[in-house]
Amino acid sequence: MAPKRTEAISKEKILQALEDADTTFLKEDPLGTDMVLNMGPQHPATHGVLRILLRLDGETIIKAVPEIGYLHRGYEKLAENMTFHEFIPHTDRLDYLAPLSNNVAFVLAVEKLAGLEIPERAKYLRVICCELARISSHLVWLGSMAMDVGALTILLWAFREREKLYDIFDVLTGVRFTTSYTRIGGLAQDMTEQCEKMIWEFIDQFPEKLQECEALLNKNRIFIERCDGVGVISKEEAIDIGLTGPALRACGVEYDIRRADPYLIYDQLDFRVAVYDGGDSLARYYVRIQEMRESVKIVRQALEKIPKGPIKAAEPKQVLPDKERVYTKMEELIHDFMVVNFGINPPIGEIYRAIESPKGELGFYIISDGSGNPWRLKIRSPSMVNIQALPILLKGQMISDVVAIIGSLDPVMGEADK
Amino acid sequence: MDEMKEKVLEKLNEHFKHSILSTSEFRGELTVVIKKEDIVRVCEFLKVDEELHFDLLEDLTGVDMFTPSDRFQVVYHLYSLKNKYRLRLKVHVDERDLRAPTVSGVWSTANWHEREAYDMFGIIFEGHPDLRRLYMPEEFEYYPLRKDFPLMGIPGSLLLPKK
Numbered sequence: 194m195a196p197k198r199t200e201a202i203s204k205e206k207i208l209q210a211l212e213d214a215d216t217t218f219l220k221e222d223p224l225g226t227d228m229v230l231n232m233g234p235q236h237p238a239t240h241g242v243l244r245i246l247l248r249l250d251g252e253t254i255i256k257a258v259p260e261i262g263y264l265h266r267g268y269e270k271l272a273e274n275m276t277f278h279e280f281i282p283h284t285d286r287l288d289y290l291a292p293l294s295n296n297v298a299f300v301l302a303v304e305k306l307a308g309l310e311i312p313e314r315a316k317y318l319r320v321i322c323c324e325l326a327r328i329s330s331h332l333v334w335l336g337s338m339a340m341d342v343g344a345l346t347i348l349l350w351a352f353r354e355r356e357k358l359y360d361i362f363d364v365l366t367g368v369r370f371t372t373s374y375t376r377i378g379g380l381a382q383d384m385t386e387q388c389e390k391m392i393w394e395f396i397d398q399f400p401e402k403l404q405e406c407e408a409l410l411n412k413n414r415i416f417i418e419r420c421d422g423v424g425v426i427s428k429e430e431a432i433d434i435g436l437t438g439p440a441l442r443a444c445g446v447e448y449d450i451r452r453a454d455p456y457l458i459y460d461q462l463d464f465r466v467a468v469y470d471g472g473d474s475l476a477r478y479y480v481r482i483q484e485m486r487e488s489v490k491i492v493r494q495a496l497e498k499i500p501k502g503p504i505k506a507a508e509p510k511q512v513l514p515d516k517e518r519v520y521t522k523m524e525e526l527i528h529d530f531m532v533v534n535f536g537i538n539p540p541i542g543e544i545y546r547a548i549e550s551p552k553g554e555l556g557f558y559i560i561s562d563g564s565g566n567p568w569r570l571k572i573r574s575p576s577m578v579n580i581q582a583l584p585i586l587l588k589g590q591m592i593s594d595v596v597a598i599i600g601s602l603d604p605v606m607g608e609a610d611k
Numbered sequence: 612m613d614e615m616k617e618k619v620l621e622k623l624n625e626h627f628k629h630s631i632l633s634t635s636e637f638r639g640e641l642t643v644v645i646k647k648e649d650i651v652r653v654c655e656f657l658k659v660d661e662e663l664h665f666d667l668l669e670d671l672t673g674v675d676m677f678t679p680s681d682r683f684q685v686v687y688h689l690y691s692l693k694n695k696y697r698l699r700l701k702v703h704v705d706e707r708d709l710r711a712p713t714v715s716g717v718w719s720t721a722n723w724h725e726r727e728a729y730d731m732f733g734i735i736f737e738g739h740p741d742l743r744r745l746y747m748p749e750e751f752e753y754y755p756l757r758k759d760f761p762l763m764g765i766p767g768s769l770l771l772p773k774k
Binding site for chain 1: 666667669672686695723724741746747748749756762
């Protein structure tokens with residue numbers, strides 16, 4: 194029987210992390226301005242169960258130590274004990290603001306491992322999914338970010354637009370939130386004409402609505418002053434700490450996986466990678482707004498070009514057959530049974546595949562031992578790495594900016610904690 | 612991509628001929644297994660070299676291969692923003708000696724990744740500035756991603772708040 198340890202140990206260790214050589218000179222504190230503040234994990238404005246310990250000098254932050262893990266569900270362990278197909282619904286719960294792009298990222302990794310090539314129509318549909326998910330995720334960010342600095346109207350307007358997107362997801366995938374839309378080698382179901390019409394309607398009216406939101410913010414003195422020059426990170430620091438996604442592009446680094454390592458059909462599409470200099474909250478705001486416009490452009494191109502045809506690869510040993518055929522045909526019944534019970538058995542090997550998710554680089558590193566379950570599945574989650582940059586962003590800032598800076602980074606704890 | 616791969620191998624062979632244990636390729640991804648004690652030197656070289664310039668450490672993780680010797684691996688995914696090329700490095704860590712050198716001095720992002728690998732596999736990164744558990748509470752005594760840790764968990768291993 195191991196000796197029982199107490200909670201005191203972990204408290205002590207966290208405080209040790211806070212008091213390093215840079216900060217301990219403040220121990221001699223005749224005016225009593227030195228303070229340690231615990232923010233979260235249950236704080237309405239930390240965008241999830243994120244805990245931050247702040248060491249303050251008056252209202253200025255000297256050091257911040259983020260603590261994560263309050264939503265840790267052990268998805269990597271779970272993945273080792275289930276087949277690749279069974280893990281798809283779990284990817285919905287990673288970045289729960291953009292489940293569709295998680296679905297796509299995971300199946301792309303598995304398809305790379307198994308060496309599967311998917312039909313053209315499925316590629317186009319996946320691109321449409323990814324970009325709509327990006328818009329919906331950025332809309333939540335826009336609303337909550339504006340709310341963090343005191344503009345409540347934007348929240349309502351952004352959520353109104355997001356609601357239209359969720360109606361589209363409802364028709365496209367059958368559910369609004371936890372979509373699980375992709376399948377290994379294809380998609381769960383085809384896009385209907387009604388759905389196509391809805392997407393057209395959405396992208397036709399969305400740029401105008403985005404313009405309305407921008408009109409309220411771009412020249413808003415309170416918004417600009419709360420964002421301009423707040424939460425600054427330099428280009429070198431950003432690369433060193435591993436920032437990806439909009440936060441990295443706001444530092445002037447043109448790194449977008451859609452361009453750098455194109456997947457699906459991104460190399461055939463015309464879009465601009467949004468890059469801004471500055472590395473502050475305002476630059477991150479501009480990058481995301483620009484990205485939403487580019488996403489609309491991408492969806493428009495994909496809808497114009499989308500070919501007719503199958504949405505699943507013709508690989509019966511690895512791709513789940515259609516349900517109606519399973520019920521009527523012997524062959525498909527056998528394949529369905531084998532794929533569901535024993536998995537797709539990709540070859541022995543290891544791969545890493547990343548996509549540009551709304552938060553940054555979402556990658557899956559899979560080691561296969563040739564069986565139906567992955568031997569090891571590592572999720573490279575952008576939120577976790579981005580949160581690591583918080584101490585740099587927060588240093589020297591005021592306590593009232595903490596929430597706005599977290600908001601500008603847009604972390605989702607479901608993904609950070611896995 | 613192929614010329615980049617040859618360049619990486621050529622440079623590594625030139626400077627670290629005796630540090631490389633093996634190289635392999637699968638689906639166009641290059642994996643180089645490095646001796647544990649040389650990993651920091653290799654990483655520093657790959658980062659600062661003008662031509663290769665692997666400036667972004669995308670990912671660092673542990674793996675439990677569950678073999679009698681060299682049970683654990685630490686896997687590094689390096690990315691060169693300039694060359695748009697990804698390289699995978701690996702070191703083997705034996706169960707009897709769970710120490711591995713830290714690369715957090717080369718890329719700061721390794722800090723949390725190494726904490727995660729320590730949390731999940733118990734690999735001790737020597738020289739790490741703040742080696743605490745990342746996800747699990749500090750009182751937790753097991754390493755959950757090891758293959759011998761049961762999926763259902765161990766009853767009583769997590770302290771629950773008193774009512």
